Amino acid sequence: MTGKAADNSRMRLAGLIRKEVYQIMRDPSAIGIAFLLPVLLLLIFGYGVSLDAEHVPVGIVVEKPSPEATNFTSGFQNNRYFEPIAFDSIQEAEKALMERRVTAIVWTRNNFTKKLLSTSDSPIGVIVNGVDANQARIIKGYIMGVWMRWLDKFARAQGASLNVPVMVKKRIWFNAAVRSRNFLVPGLIAVIMTLIGGMLTSMVVAREWERGTMEALLVTPVRKKEIILGKIIPYFVLGMGGMMLSVIMTVWVFQVPFRGSFIALTFSSALFMLTAIGLGLIISVAAGSQFVAGQIAIVITFLPAFILSGFVFDIGSMPAPIQGITHIVAARYFVSILQTLFLAGDIWHIYIVNWLWLTGMALFFFMVIRRKFHKRLQ
Amino acid sequence: MPPATEVSSESQAQGHVIEADQVTKTFVSARQKIVALDSCSFNTRPGIVTGLIGPDGSGKTTFMRIVSGLLAPDSGTVRVLGMDSVRDYLEVQASVRYMPQRFGLYEDLSVMENLELYSDLLSIPKPERPAVYERLMKMTGLAPFTSRLAGRLSGGMKQKLGLACTLLKPPRLLILDEPTVGVDPVSRRELWEIVYSQVEERQMSVLLSTSYLDEAERCHEVILMHEGHVLGIGDPKGFSKPLQGHCFMLSVPHGQKRRIQAELANMPEVVDSLILGEKIRLVTRDEMDAARVRQEIGILASAGVEASLPRFEDAFIWLLKKRIEEQEGRRVQFKSLEHHKVKGRPDEDIIVVKDLQRRFGDFYAVKGISFSVKRGEIFGLLGANGAGKTTTFRMLCGLLPASGGTLRVAGKDLRKARAEARANVGYMAQKFSLYVDLTVFQNLRFFSSAYGLSGKRQKERIAWALDAFELSDMADSNSGTLPLGFKQRLALAAALMHEPDILFLDEPTSGVDPLARRQFWAHINSLAEAGVTIMVTTHFMEEAEYCDRVVVMKRGAILAAGTPEELKRRYHPPGMENPTMEDAFITLVEMQEQDKATETGQK
Amino acid sequence: MLKRILALTIKEFIAILKNKKSRMVLILPPVAQIIVFGYAASFDLNDVKLGIYNEDPGIASRELIGRFEGSRTFQITEHISSDAQISRLIDLQKVTAVLHFHRDFTRDITRGKPAELQVILDGRNSNTALICLNYIQTIVADFNRQWALEKQGRTAPARLKVRSWFNRMLNSHWFIIPGIVALLTIVVTLEVTALSVCKEREAGTFDQLLVTPMTPFEILVGKSLPGLVIGLVEGTFIILVTVLWFDIPLRGSLVVLYSGLLVFLMSVIGIGIMISSIAVTQQQGLMGAFMFLVPAVVLSGFATPIENMPRLVQDLTLLNPMRYILVIVRSVFLQGASFDLLWTQYVPMALIGVVSLAIAGVLFRKRLY
Structure with a gap:
């Protein structure tokens, strides 16, 4: 019997995922958010954001x-x-x-x-x-x-020589040309994907509530776990697609060297995507209405990812309490991974520390979702 | 007074489908407690259609959600098919199917994809599916549309698809929440046929909610609900039985029906009075015959009085009034409104529409319609959702530009006229659109200012509105938290602050209880008496009976126009006595489809 | 007419401020953000972790190291004894830079031959690396001058005296925090206005409004005023925090500052109401606001200068009101600038405001749906 139950569960999950895929294919806005938006933002920002003063x-x-x-x-x-x-x-x-x-x-x-x-x-x-x-x-x-x-x-x-007691000879590792784009663009990926992940998921769950379809789903024998997974899996895949597109652009369009391994990139992106989607889901489950979800998403995704992730502003130089706050910004870990991955190559010790943090955050988010999401209305 | 109804049907100790015991559920929103269900207890029998009947906000949906395990009651228990709805909700959900309002369909999925999704969720083995789909598609007539997106289906087709999704795996208990809202009468009738076939073929139990009182008579058993209370439970015929000999149809001189009805409504010996086209329907407190009616009620001395059969609605009104009288110790009174006498020649055309068109892309929402409305008339725009009434209405109010044709309201096109031209038009939007964050008083103050009232005059009008619509006690409540009937009154008050000569009403009574609807029409009738021109849209065919003239719309075109009496006469279903507007509508649609069929056949 | 506008404005205020949730959204985040971002957003480096690899037995290196120890900017966390350690420490980001003194450092310097100090920097954040290098060079230059004077009795070559106007100590907080005034004001104002129309459209009340004798112009003004007032109040609050809490000098006149803020608010309100009029649902309104806000912030010159952008992107920023207010706020705060220096910033903002408000007003009625 347990085999049959597992089969049924798999069938339900597959049905939910298929449904989500159809919806994504029919609704251009989801594809737009997942693929077009990162490309567009990366293009504008990648060119627009630079600290190298010229002319x-x-x-x-x-x-x-x-x-x-x-x-x-x-x-x-x-x-x-x-x-x-x-x-x-x-x-x-x-x-x-x-x-x-x-x-x-x-x-x-x-x-x-x-x-x-x-x-x-x-x-x-x-x-x-x-x-x-x-x-x-x-x-x-x-x-x-x-x-x-x-x-x-x-x-x-004049035949003389300059009297300089100490001469500084600099060697800047990983980015000898001191191109700020080399570190800003990978950081931008983290900021942009925070937005995308939050927007995609906070919208889709709230939408089901508002159209009355969530109610119809909840009264079927479907399990809580299946509904949650049915949301995570398709948007995870979609988000990863957008992520890969961003990475390709970073290397090909912005000529940022890629020195790390593809495996490390995929794994880190996957972990980060999970935290971003998890956060989006929490927002939409906690907020209930699309409107409040959107407002919260604006307040807690964009500006913190922009200012507190270490993407432009050096975290090490912030006062200690503020440094503490940066630890709850998932983008911070991803920025650190991406900057190392692109410019320095695989430094596993750095990856592992950041992976641990990201895993912790993802687990925490999913625990909260399990707690907060009920098959029963309030 | 007739004896209290024998409402509790013979209770069967065994085999109840739903056993509700002292179920209470409250919701807290914005620091206000709303009691959705107040110690409701009843049982329902297997193998029949049980109707949950009541206006919006009576607790029907809350109860259905509790039965299907979506909500837990605050106290009390509900046992569904012998299982506890809270503890065993997963088991309950395995044997109960629930169709929520708006049918729970994914509009961006095709008909077949919706069926596939629900088959997956219900674990129907793949090999069995084709047979199941075929049976359901045949039953619902959706077979030609399997690849169409659900969002592109008409309201009636959506409703049938929603039903098909719940019948994929025939449940032991089927729960349908307002399955007939916004659906045209023909589709409503078809839905009932499907539901009955399921009950008969599979001994399925059905729990169905509706706010259409005429649908109650199609149920085997009804549970009458009002504001979280069960007013009664039993055979629908049993409800109206005690009113045998209390019901009459009155024929009154032309042009007097409104005045007479207004007077009747507040007489102590009258339970209910209602305008039905040219006639008035009367329900008396005591059993009597026609002669005694004429004798006891002075104003009817010269009227034609004819005995009539009691209807379910009569019983509902009677129970509601009784409940209010018992609880609040006051008689229900219907107030009329004071309004200055509108100047101008009666019979002057106030609203003129010629060849009006409205196109959205290549879809024609309104296909060149023409009609005119005279001063002081109540004019009805009838049709199901999507018939084009709201589009027409919005064009008349100047909210939407017309794609073609002309329209005049008091001689002007409101869209192009100066803003001041709108000052003698009142407008009450669908769903009672008021500012929910503002209190009743603030809403009235805002709308009166928006219409340019100020100073003493504004104070007077606000005081008038609070008094005339009995809103004084609520003046400082947030309008969003008001019960529906109050919202509707407030919306009408807001539309009347500037004493307009023309009043536009969009679906003014959908969802409110029958008493509130009667009060509403008492207000409207008194305005019409004062010469105000009233244009109203509705998808309730019965509401057409209040109108002087109506047009019936379908798919953007006018199917028929005339007085309600004319329409009922012209589209009289063969062999039916006293047809309602709804019967006439169905006949009309059928006749039209036959014409089409013969036309295409001739070609 | 004034009465009608006033009535609408009062109604909008009640609707915004009555709901506890929306009150919180307006008050709490800006307060928290000005404090957190005020401290967080800075290009200045503190406590830069430094590794020292000293192979030189002499005193010169020790003297120079002493200067680094005495500096508040640097923190020597590692003493290294092999080349391999350098790459390990830098790879793992234990240190941002390593100072490598060769064996002959003191010998060279006492012989009057330029002694070489090798500085190895982590370039992953190249901006941090450059700033760090800059600090190191300043310390070395000071050391050079003193060494030349005291130990060699010669003068070092003429050193450039660079004066920094308006921000003598080149404190980047002075640059960023006035920018936060603009940043938070735009967020709050958009929140208030971007939903004002589509929320009413969704609820059906907008129709109710349009059938009253109110003209689009009156509706526009009535809808704009709350955003203007709330924006001004929040802006004032943030300016107060900037001056009183963060001690940023306010050198210019308040009149110049506030007229800039006013024109800025008008342009943001215009864009907000325009977005709101285009949107059919609140969801679309919110997305629209977001799609405007993100590029407006990133491409405003708030963190990275507009001058560094490619021509095309620079031209694009001409449509961004935030670009202009940032110049105004910073110039008034640090430079004490007056109208005649800034009028070129007011004009484009006012144009953006007028055009977007006009579009919004037209869309009130023309909107097809």
């Missing part, structure tokens, strides 16, 4: 033209980081800075040539717009680089 408009003020000054300022031309704009006076340049027409000013004073090499007082002034502190810091670094290179060349040309 920064820099105001150049040469108070008294001299061969050296011209030589120095020409360092800003033919340089992909800068877009030099000449100004006749510092006042004009400062006005341009106020009006955000230039982001920085390089100003060679009239005693430029004389003071070169002679004192530690620099004969040039640099002003950056510090409103965007991060960009300002990066631009500051660029300008200092130009200055140091020119100084070195200048000293050599």
Whole structure:
């Protein structure tokens, strides 16, 4: 008899999944959300989100033209980081800075040539717009680089050498070209899939309630477990499809190196997808109505995944209590896995720690769903 | 007063299908407790159709959900086929099938896919399925449509598919929640035929709920419910039996029916009075004959009085009134409304519709219809869901542009006229659309402001509305939590704040109890007396009886137009005495289909 | 006319604020988010974990390490003794950077030959790596100057003095937190407006509204006012937290700030009501709001600068009201900017608002369904 019961259960589950597949095929919005949306968001955001400052408009003020000054300022031309704009006076340049027409000013004073090499007082002034502190810091670094290179060349040309006690030699691992896209785009996958998972599932369960079909399902001999699985399996497959599409785009369109293994990627994605779908299901089961479900989904998926996942903002630098909060954001673990997987290759220790967290979260979510979802109405 | 009805049928100690014992269920929403079922006890017998009869909010759906194991009662027990509905709900669900309201179909799945899904859920072995499907498709007449999406089916076909899904594995108990709502009369009749065939062939027990009182008479046994209470249980004929000799049809001079009916309604010796086309139906408190009616009731001295058979609805009204009188110690009174006398020539055409069309894509929802409504008339737009009445209605109110043809309301097209033109039109939307988060008072204040009332006049009108519609006690309640009858009154009050000359009513009484419906029509009748032009849509054929003239719509076209009397005469089912509007409608549809058949045959 | 608008506005307020759930959604998340995000969203690094691989027996390296120990930015967590350890620590993210001092470090430096300090950085988050490198270079440059002066009696080459206007310490909180004012205001305002019409359509009350003598313009104004008031109140609250709790300087005038906020709210309300008028159901309204909100936030310049985007995406952001308000809020806060510096930001927002409100008004009646 138990064999027969198992057969029946399998038949019911298969029926539910088949139903969901038909519905997905007929309703273009689900396919749109699962496939089109990630592609679209990844395209826009992938191109749109970058921390690499290029073609920064820099105001150049040469108070008294001299061969050296011209030589120095020409360092800003033919340089992909800068877009030099000449100004006749510092006042004009400062006005341009106020009006955000230039982001920085390089100003060679009239005693430029004389003071070169002679004192530690620099004969040039640099002003950056510090409103965007991060960009300002990066631009500051660029300008200092130009200055140091020119100084070195200048000293050599004079037959002297620059007196630098300690020279920093940098080696940036995993991303030698320091392309911010290489880490932002994998992070975006985590943010986008959080949205997709939450949206797909929070919508579909609420929809069944609203159309009255859930009631009809509940009075059949179908079991709770089968209803839950019947929802998870199709949307899991759908979500994984969207995920794979995103990964392919990341590698082919955005040229992010893929150094890890496919197995690790699949396994991690699957785990993450489960947490995202689990969260979506909890929202829709707890909320009851489509409307409240949607509102909750907005509040607890997008902004936390955007700000607290470590996708742009470094988690290690947040105050301890905030770091604690980031632990309940599933995207955080997936961001960590993806950044390692794409850029560093398989580092199993990092995977395992994050997998454990994700597994824990997924289990917790499904436990809550089992508790909260009843075959009986309230 | 007739003796109390012998309502409890002979109880069988053994073999009850449902045994409900002191079942109570309350819901808490927005800090308000709503008692859905209040210590209900009764049993139902096997192999028959048991009807749960009552208006919306009487507890029918709650009870059905408890029986099918979807809800647990707060207290009391329900045993279904000998099993406890709470403890053994999985076993209950294995032998009971339940069709919820709106039929529980997946509209984006085809007919066959819906059947396959439910076959999987009910574990019907694959080899057996073709035979089962064939039988059901033949029974429901859905065979030509198996690959059509359920959402594309008509209301009647959806309902039959829903039924087919519950009959895949014939259950011992079949539960149908409002299976006939929004379905045209022909489909309703077909559904009943299927249900009866199941009962007869398989000795199936059926529990069915409906708010159509005329359907009660088709049940073997009915349970009459009102606000969570069981008013009575028994053979439907048994309910009306005590009213034998209390019922009369009155013929009154033309143009007087409303005035006379309004007077009759509040007389102590009258249980019920109802306008039926040109006639008035009267139910008296005491048994009497026609002569005595004329003698005792002064205003009927010169009226034609004819004895009539009691109907189920008469009994329901009588039981309801009795209950209210016992509980609240007051007589039920129907109030009329004061309204300023509308100026202008009577018989002037107020609403004129010519060749009106409305297209959605390549689907014609309204296919070039024409009619006109005179001042002071109650004009009915009849038809099942999807017949095109609401589309027509929305075009008249200026809510939807017409694709073709012309329409005039008081000489203007409301869609194009200046906003002020809408100031003499009142509108009551389907489902009593009010702001549920606002209190009764706030709703009235908002709508009166929206119509431009302010200051003293606004205060006066709000006070009038609270008084005339007996809403004073509820002024500070959230309108979302009001019982349906109150919502309907509030909606009408909101539509009348600015004393409009024209009133549009969309399905104004669907789901409310018969007493509330009578009160509603008492209000409307008094408005019509004052010269207000009233346009009403309804899918209740019986409601057409209140109208001066009606048009019957089907699939976007007008099937017939005229006074209710004319229609009943013209489409008189052969061999039937006193046909109702519904009988006339069915005859009309059948005649039309025959015409079509002969037409195509000739071609 | 004013009376009718007022009546509608009061009705909207009651509907929004009466329901406990919707009250909570409006109040709780913004309060929690300004605090959490205010602390979380920053590009500045604290407690960067540093590994030291010192093969140099001399004093120069120890002196330089001392400077790192004294820095608040860095935290030396690992002392390494082999090359293999470097890759292990970096792979496992135990440290963000490793400073490698070669055996000849002190010898080179005392001989006046540039001593090489190798810095190995985890580039998985290249932005963190760059910032970290920047900090390291600053410390090394300071060390160089002092060493040259004290130990060698020479001057180091002229070092660039870079002045940062408006944010002298380059504190990125100053940049991000005023941005949160715009971020949370847009979320709340959309929540209030994006459902205002489709909710009524679904309930059937919108028909009821349309058959009254109210004009679309009156309905539009009546529906906009609650969003405007709620947006202003929440915006004010967040501005107060920004100034009083996070100590961000507010250098410009409140008039400039609030007129920016007002125009911004108008544009967001316009978009919200437009979405709501296009949608047939609340579900669609919610999805529409979401589909607008996500790109509006990501492509606003809130976290990553618009200047870094490709031309096409930059052009796309011209339709995003959040892009303009971010400039206004940040300029007023940090730069003390006035109208004549910012009018180019007001105009496009106002245009977006007017156009979207007009579309919404037309859709009230023209909507086919």
